[in-house]
Amino acid sequence: MSKISLANTTSCYYEDLAFEIIKQALADLQRSKKIITNMDSKIRSLEEQLIAAIEVEKEESLHTSLKRARLIRRNAVELKNEVARFFRGSWFESLAILAGINHETIRNRLKKED
Numbered sequence: 001m002s003k004i005s006l007a008n009t010t011s012c013y014y015e016d017l018a019f020e021i022i023k024q025a026l027a028d029l030q031r032s033k034k035i036i037t038n039m040d041s042k043i044r045s046l047e048e049q050l051i052a053a054i055e056v057e058k059e060e061s062l063h064t065s066l067k068r069a070r071l072i073r074r075n076a077v078e079l080k081n082e083v084a085r086f087f088r089g090s091w092f093e094s095l096a097i098l099a100g101i102n103h104e105t106i107r108n109r110l111k112k113e114d
Contacts, residue, residue, distance in 0.1 A: 014098060015098055015099055015100065016099075018096070018098040019099040019101070021095055022092070022095055022096060022099060022106075025083050025086050025087065028079060028083050029080060029084070029110075031076075031079075032076045032079040033080060035073070036076045036077060039069050039070075039072050039073035039076065040073065042069045043069050043073065046062055046065055047066065050062045050063065050066065084110075087110055
């Protein structure tokens, strides 16, 4: 294989990798938003059940579930914030240019969704 064809193949791999990184970041953002919404509902429900709980064992179980739901939500918020920083950064711009994606279009769309 000649150096020219190898260079072209390598370049294509880097473009594909850049595209896949951006694609994964978008998927992580959507997943984190969904988890936050689900956990908000679950936390509200658990808090309501905790107020109505009569049995001590049930109350302890609800406290444990509530702590876990809050932890899951907190982790999802951290992921969302991390991905948001990625999309505001220069690394995203560089990857978008390499992948042939207009980074401003993605940023504007994400601002509208927030």
